[in-house]
Amino acid sequence: MSDPQLWLAAAEIGCFFALVALSIYLVVVGASFFNFAAGPYAMAAALLAGYAGAHWGVPILLGALLGIALAVGISLLTEIVVVRPVQRRSGGAELPALVAVTATLFAIQQLAGTILGRTPVSVANLVPVPDFRVSSVSVQGTTAIIIVVTVVVLLATVVWLRTTSTGQLLRAVGDNHEAARMIGVNVARVRLWAFGISGAVAGIAGIVFAAKSGAQFTSGLSWTLTGFLALVVGGTGKPWAPLIGGLALGWVQVFGSFYFGATGSSVAIFLVALVFFAFRPEGLFQRKVRV
């Protein structure tokens, strides 16, 4: 418990969870809908970045841009082709949206596996930082990039939400899209922004984390689950809540698997989910409920 190396590993994976959670958070706020396809966006972006590097000899920065563009593209497509029609027909009911997004998740995974290959892909680090030591802790270059990128992306997202008019309208649309439409907000456009930024965040998350862990077409599902869980633990009240949730979950995952093995960590994650979903589904940081 006092090994700083483990704490660093927890922070690293926690940052990744936080980014996926942030991606889901943006769609929750804008469209009151948990986008389970966020993990597959991250996976697809990482796969494309790795694939472009290995097959086309593209430098990683360009590959990353391609990957992020792909993630944004499929995120927008999800909204236009799947979420919007299903929500319109079901009147915002939960189950049809859930089934549709599950099918989307599966479709993206299979599509990525079919086009980009089913073998694990390694992705180069975004910026070639050499491994270094801080007193007794050795820090890998990939770890440093993950943490720095998370902080930058989170700050940029918070600034976008707080200062731009689209960002400020996001919550209005998510809370009550009818009322927002009534006062003249272009609801469809605001939601497209939410999905687009969400896709970009997921893509960045996948690319920086894949430099550490590699990516495979099946990675998306577990990424979605931990991201969703991080969001539930953190709560949807504040844009930085996903970071707290992600770090907490990263801590459980790293220390759980260190002390109890892989089974112990998956059981611990399941128990965290059960406890939080049952007793505090609104998360640690909730926003005030107006009735």
Next chain:
Amino acid sequence: MTTAVITTTRPAARTALGELGICLAVVAVVLLWMGPSLYRQDLVFLAATYALVALGMYLPFVLAGSLSMAYSAYAAIGAYAVAYLSVKQNLSPWWGWLAGMLVAGAVALVLAIATRKLSGFYLAAVTLLFAIAFEHWLGDATTITGGASGISGIPVPSLFGWDPPRYAQVVAAIGFVCAIAVMIDRLRRSAWGLSLSAARENAPAVQSTGISPTHLTVVALTVGAAIASTGGALFTVSVQAVTPETFGLDLVFLAIFMPIIGGRGSAWGAPLGALIVVGVTLNMPGYQGSGELLLAVVVLVILLLAPGGAIGWVHRILQRFTSSRNQNRR
């Protein structure tokens, strides 16, 4: 749900005859398709396994509207119960079938009570996490499950000392799926089934009549898990071995898709969807995985354009046909 009202008013004898007719037709069609091909026999077994898992999910998912995704774990419990009792304890495999249903039902009961306040995304996520943790555990608990290599050499159950040949096993498997489908379809039309689907649409209304929606859902999840475990048990008859990866998460996704593809209006949509899924994923030219991609796309298209699935689609064509005939008569 409008068809349910019409069918309940039919005389019981006619209903039973109709069900028998459907069952015989299903058995005949599947046997005709299978022919003497051993590969297709394996496919039929796989389709029967999928169909049982999908039928298990039918009650909670389609009727009660609560999407539990722990069904790969329940199928694994059924298979491991048969494997453990027959290989490690030298009991008849039939005890494994029974024990699997009881254990899967008990696990589902505990999980359903623990998650009774959850619905939608929360329920799906927590049950999926349970399925993942369970798969890890299967690989770890070496003394019971044989660890990562699983248990092999599972005997085929005999019937009063008679060891049925492979062909008879296949026929029995199809018959078993038909029997379960008839049972679930009757449950769907029963007062219990109607209140289950009413609770999905309007829980407060059901509660106000003195029925607890939570109770309905918990029972549906428990019964569904027991049925799904027989799917796992049936699979051991075909393959005679089981490993932690035998029932992966892909199975859960496919099982969600089956009633959607087949049609949600009737329990028969689940086995029909299972046949289509097996046909598309394993019996298609092209390389591995292209079938699953096609399925996912088909499901999205069905969700967006034809929510009735295959059965609903046929129904609509028949209705159009009969209504135009009626018009001609006039």
